[in-house]
Amino acid sequence: MSMNCIFGFSLFLLLLVVLNIYFFYSLSTDRKPASFNLPLVKSEPIPRVVRLINDFSDHLNRLPSQYYIKNPKFLLIQRNLISSFNSSGQNKNNVWNNIDKWADEEFLFPTRNGAAGQILQALRTSQITLVDNAPKGTQLKLQILLENKQKLYFKPKRYVRQHVVQGSIYAGFDRHNSEVLTYYLAMILNYKWVVPSVIRRIHFEKDVLPHATVGLQRAMVKHVNGSSCIYGKCYYCNVNDTVCPDNKGEIEGAAILYLNKPLKKHNSPWRRSYKTFKMEWETDTYFCKKITSVLSTKRILNLIDVAIIDFLIQNGDRHSYEVYKKKIVLLDNGKGLGNPMFDELDILAPLYQCCMLSTTTWQSLEMVSGGSITETIKLLASFHGETLATDDHYKAIERRLLKVYAVVQYCIEKHGRTYVFKNTF
């Protein structure tokens, strides 16, 4: 073989090696989600947090391929969801007539045979008969009475979908689209103790003004362009923070069905201080042990379910929770969808500190791998022609789901499956 031939052949081999390396590199970078971000200025003791995050990252890098692809078993669930929600056009009066018979042990509201879609359609279109300031909470919201005396809370749109909320995890106003997206997300994950919520546009001149209470009229100001705007009546309400009708004269918001049931309010053990000092759960490695002596396993598992949903949407503001029939009602989900580029891991503390999960929750989580959440939320929202979030937010939800899988794998490795998975029956 001539020197030229040997040189050419070696070059060819080198090229092959480089191409191979590139191929495997691109495969792995395509598959790998962003790693767990290290906390910037974070809770003491730093080394433990860093170790924990390294452990999670390690599991994230070794996640079995099943978590990156769709689970074929989800198809049946998706089909059922479609038949629950794709029912627009049916008679909405029947929906309200049956309202009192709705709450049962299984679902807070009926879902079968198109009932979920009918409720949303009725929430979106029923005639408005009274509009008032909502009496509860710290954020601007309205209380609306519909024909047939049905009550709803209306959280107005404060940001465009693309807006990125900077600052602390609980910064900013409520995001109305987060309320609606979370309702669908909970239904997809089979979390049934959730209140129907849908995007609605109310016409200021036709729907609000003629039905506004005196109290609400007092919470309005005239804008320089002549239109009236609402600043509301609440702890954070401020005459400079108004909600105004758009160029069609409408105000967009989340119409959230009012749950007229006795609710018992509790402080969350994993609530934030909202000040600079740290809460016990932020400093005590064995915090969950303490909690097991004051709360039942069932309640802790329920709090973990809620924490997983909160982590997916990045709601770091679940200071308290309300219970109906011993189960947490997923109310107040407006602080999600703040910053799609960031994943606050703290929200998952109930999961990684307790390392427990209800078996049924794990089954639901394993069902929705590989982009099914995104696909299904987009599909269900499309029945009303609505876009609930930007693609960045959907990507973030899928990325966080992988992190949830990784944390569960970490728990399994640390404690074993029998310790981690609990039957809640």
Ligand SMILES: Nc1ncnc2c1ncn2[C@@H]1O[C@H](COP(=O)(O)OP(=O)(O)OP(=O)(O)O)[C@@H](O)[C@H]1O
């Ligand atoms: N759909 C609903 N049905 C019944 N009660 C509700 C509903 N939504 C909210 N509430 C009640 O109103 C309270 C305030 O609502 P919400 O938490 O959404 O408002 P908020 O302004 O975000 O309050 P906060 O600042 O305390 O978080 C809730 O704690 C709950 O008791």
Ligand SMILES: [Mn+2]
């Ligand atoms: Mn809130």
